[in-house]
Amino acid sequence: MKLQNFWLLGFMLSTSCSSEGNECDFPDVDNGKIAQYYYIFKKFYFPMKEGSKLSVSCSAGYIFQSGRQEDEITCTSEGWEPPAICFKKCLRPSIPNGFVHNAKELYKPFDTTEYSCHEGFMTTNGDSSETINCTSGQWLPPPGCHQKTDSCETPPLTNGYYVTTRKSFRVMETVQYQCNEGYYTATGTSADWVECLPRGWSSTPSCTKMACGRLETVENGGFYPVKPSYTERDVVQFYCKENYSIKGSELIQCYSFGWDPQPPICEERKNKCPPPPRPAHGILLSSLTLHRVGDKAHYDCDDNYMLIGPEQIHCENGHWTTPPSCVQLKQKIICDKPPQIENGNAVRSLEVYNSGDAIQYKCTDGYEIEGPKEITCKKGKWPEPPKCIVNNKYCLTPPVLIKGELVETPLASYEDGSSVEYKCHSFHLMEGSKTVYCERGAWSDLPKCLKPCTLTAADMKERNLELQWSSDLHSNFLHGDMVEFQCMDGFELPMYTEVKGLCKNGQIQYPTCKKKASLKSCGPPPKVEHSINNSSQEVYESGSLVVYHCSEYHFLNGHSTIQCSNGLWESPPTCIEPCVLSTEEMDRSHVRLKWSVDSNYFLHGEFVDFLCKPGYENYEYAITFGLRGQCRFGYLTYPKCIPRQG
Ligand SMILES: *[C@@H]1O[C@H](CO)[C@@H](O)[C@H](O)[C@H]1NC(C)=O
Ligand SMILES: *[C@@H]1O[C@H](CO)[C@@H](O)[C@H](O)[C@H]1NC(C)=O
Ligand SMILES: *[C@@H]1O[C@H](CO)[C@@H](O)[C@H](O)[C@H]1NC(C)=O
Numbered sequence: 001m002k003l004q005n006f007w008l009l010g011f012m013l014s015t016s017c018s019s020e021g022n023e024c025d026f027p028d029v030d031n032g033k034i035a036q037y038y039y040i041f042k043k044f045y046f047p048m049k050e051g052s053k054l055s056v057s058c059s060a061g062y063i064f065q066s067g068r069q070e071d072e073i074t075c076t077s078e079g080w081e082p083p084a085i086c087f088k089k090c091l092r093p094s095i096p097n098g099f100v101h102n103a104k105e106l107y108k109p110f111d112t113t114e115y116s117c118h119e120g121f122m123t124t125n126g127d128s129s130e131t132i133n134c135t136s137g138q139w140l141p142p143p144g145c146h147q148k149t150d151s152c153e154t155p156p157l158t159n160g161y162y163v164t165t166r167k168s169f170r171v172m173e174t175v176q177y178q179c180n181e182g183y184y185t186a187t188g189t190s191a192d193w194v195e196c197l198p199r200g201w202s203s204t205p206s207c208t209k210m211a212c213g214r215l216e217t218v219e220n221g222g223f224y225p226v227k228p229s230y231t232e233r234d235v236v237q238f239y240c241k242e243n244y245s246i247k248g249s250e251l252i253q254c255y256s257f258g259w260d261p262q263p264p265i266c267e268e269r270k271n272k273c274p275p276p277p278r279p280a281h282g283i284l285l286s287s288l289t290l291h292r293v294g295d296k297a298h299y300d301c302d303d304n305y306m307l308i309g310p311e312q313i314h315c316e317n318g319h320w321t322t323p324p325s326c327v328q329l330k331q332k333i334i335c336d337k338p339p340q341i342e343n344g345n346a347v348r349s350l351e352v353y354n355s356g357d358a359i360q361y362k363c364t365d366g367y368e369i370e371g372p373k374e375i376t377c378k379k380g381k382w383p384e385p386p387k388c389i390v391n392n393k394y395c396l397t398p399p400v401l402i403k404g405e406l407v408e409t410p411l412a413s414y415e416d417g418s419s420v421e422y423k424c425h426s427f428h429l430m431e432g433s434k435t436v437y438c439e440r441g442a443w444s445d446l447p448k449c450l451k452p453c454t455l456t457a458a459d460m461k462e463r464n465l466e467l468q469w470s471s472d473l474h475s476n477f478l479h480g481d482m483v484e485f486q487c488m489d490g491f492e493l494p495m496y497t498e499v500k501g502l503c504k505n506g507q508i509q510y511p512t513c514k515k516k517a518s519l520k521s522c523g524p525p526p527k528v529e530h531s532i533n534n535s536s537q538e539v540y541e542s543g544s545l546v547v548y549h550c551s552e553y554h555f556l557n558g559h560s561t562i563q564c565s566n567g568l569w570e571s572p573p574t575c576i577e578p579c580v581l582s583t584e585e586m587d588r589s590h591v592r593l594k595w596s597v598d599s600n601y602f603l604h605g606e607f608v609d610f611l612c613k614p615g616y617e618n619y620e621y622a623i624t625f626g627l628r629g630q631c632r633f634g635y636l637t638y639p640k641c642i643p644r645q646g
């Protein structure tokens with residue numbers, strides 16, 4: 001049977017209810033165990049009623065006395081039957097120069113078997129065959145086949161000497177030996193003798209430093225090997241009789257300072273304590289149901305009780321030491337504030353909570369409580385409160401829509417996946433889906449009902465607005481509508497800004513008209529020499545124009561019209577003086593006018609053509625431009641002619 005299957009069977013304990021009978025505690029399985037869940041839920045399953053059955057399994061290498069590794073034990077009036085004890089099993093002994101009769105691979109505890117030695121060999125007892133007993137996983141006496149001989153040679157002996165120098169002895173002959181000071185024979189004496197037997201020397205002569213003396217006999221058990229004394233490094237194995245168990249170490253070793261660990265004892269298995277006592281208002285903290293000598297049990301007291309006496313007691317000689325008692329406190333312990341939880345809250349019914357008081361928690365709609373809804377304060381502290389988790393089975397009444405309503409009458413609860421429809425009040429515009437679904441306990445997002453806008457005269461006045469269309473005054477504007485305004489007289493909006501307002505969920509986004517900015521006026525326009533103008537005022541509004549005219553023969557340089565621009569006049573023109581023709585200068589330069597002229601005044605920039613007077617000439621000028629002078633800023637240049645050569 002596989003182990004896994006075995007555990008399953010272990011659960012199929014019979015619960016045939018026999019009349020009021022004995023109860024069996026959690027079994028104490030040496031080198032074995034029962035199904036894991038019994039350990040976890042010990043308090044639930046134990047003690048078991050008489051007649052209950054339980055499957056038990058031995059650890060690897062151990063078996064029940066029945067020879068099985070798994071067995072069933074039954075709760076009887078005497079306790080568990082058969083006792084839940086796993087013994088170490090024995091392997092088939094390996095015997096060189098011999099053989100085991102009816103050999104098996106494994107032997108149960110206390111099984112016996114017989115072995116024989118081959119021709120020419122004999123057992124330890126000197127026989128041809130011998131019976132051995134499986135004790136604590138060991139074969140006793142230790143089996144072995146020794147060669148038959150008719151003579152023995154003395155083996156080398158350290159820390160001692162033979163009384164004779166003879167080396168070879170015949171069967172039946174003996175030899176004596178003596179150990180050096182401080183050394184002893186295997187029997188603990190300073191001298192001994194050995195006999196030559198057909199299987200060899202009766203024992204091997206040896207002299208060792210004695211470190212450990214004879215071992216006391218073990219009540220209800222034994223040990224191996226049994227020797228009158230032990231030397232350093234000797235190992236002794238202990239075993240106990242049926243229904244007894246080793247208390248201490250199964251193996252001990254002899255050191256120069258003695259045994260380590262100390263030899264064990266065999267303890268009666270029934271040497272256990274009953275379940276620990278439960279004082280009134282006391283709480284037993286120990287989870288064990290089975291207690292051995294030396295085990296401890298811990299206590300605490302109920303809320304508002306004080307522990308008097310030891311907090312822990314011990315199992316001694318099958319009895320518990322005196323347990324503590326719990327005494328009621330005069331004043332109750334005040335608790336901290338009850339812990340808060342997300343998506344829910346504590347339903348407070350008391351102003352002050354004392355130890356032992358309980359408080360309930362409630363979750364907000366759409367959430368359900370996880371864990372116990374009530375928690376109790378213990379010793380002034382609250383345990384972990386429950387949690388509120390999303391209720392994903394059904395939805396509660398759908399939420400109320402602001403400025404809207406459900407199309408149908410709402411129900412108290414809705415199944416997952418169902419839907420409801422909303423509509424908005426008149427003039428309200430719906431944004432989002434009108435259908436809302438119940439999805440895993442919560443309603444999907446609601447639509448929005450966007451409010452209409454109404455105009456108020458006060459709002460408009462505040463922003464220097466009037467309606468473009470007076471018929472709009474008592475209209476309802478829906479969300480998204482545009483209201484057309486215009487600025488009141490003397491007010492304006494920055495350039496390119498529309499005088500419009502959008503209705504956005506009940507709020508008109510009004511523009512604001514600002515008072516038109518007044519531009520600065522100018523004083524009298526700048527004076528220009530040799531000019532006349534059409535100005536006559538002292539103050540000119542921004543934008544006013546003034547026109548200049550130059551006096552006769554004066555040249556106008558620049559624009560004749562200038563403007564007052566926000567307090568400043570543009571640059572005015574200038575009137576440049578004319579040139580006057582001088583006959584004296586002409587005579588000095590020996591020139592005369594080429595063309596007759598109406599006036600002796602020439603405008604700035606004007607050219608005047610000359611000719612040389614007869615008998616005079618000017619090659620240079622003649623070739624390039626002819627004889628030419630120019631009026632520049634009131635000065636006329638004259639070309640010069642010189643008397644003709646030759
Ligand atoms: C084997 O050893 C046990 C324990 O010492 C003893 O009780 C039992 O009688 C022995 N069996 C035989 C067949 O000698
Ligand atoms: C061991 O204990 C069991 C049950 O208590 C009993 O039946 C059995 O006889 C005992 N064995 C010995 C050797 O006392
Ligand atoms: C404009 O002309 C008048 C005469 O018509 C004169 O008195 C006044 O000074 C002139 N103003 C300027 C700015 O030239």
Ligand SMILES: *[C@@H]1O[C@H](CO)[C@@H](O)[C@H](O)[C@H]1NC(C)=O
Nearest residue numbers: 534535536537544545546547
């Ligand atoms: C001067 O004359 C111009 C052009 O005729 C005219 O626009 C302007 O208003 C006049 N200015 C004054 C101060 O009369």
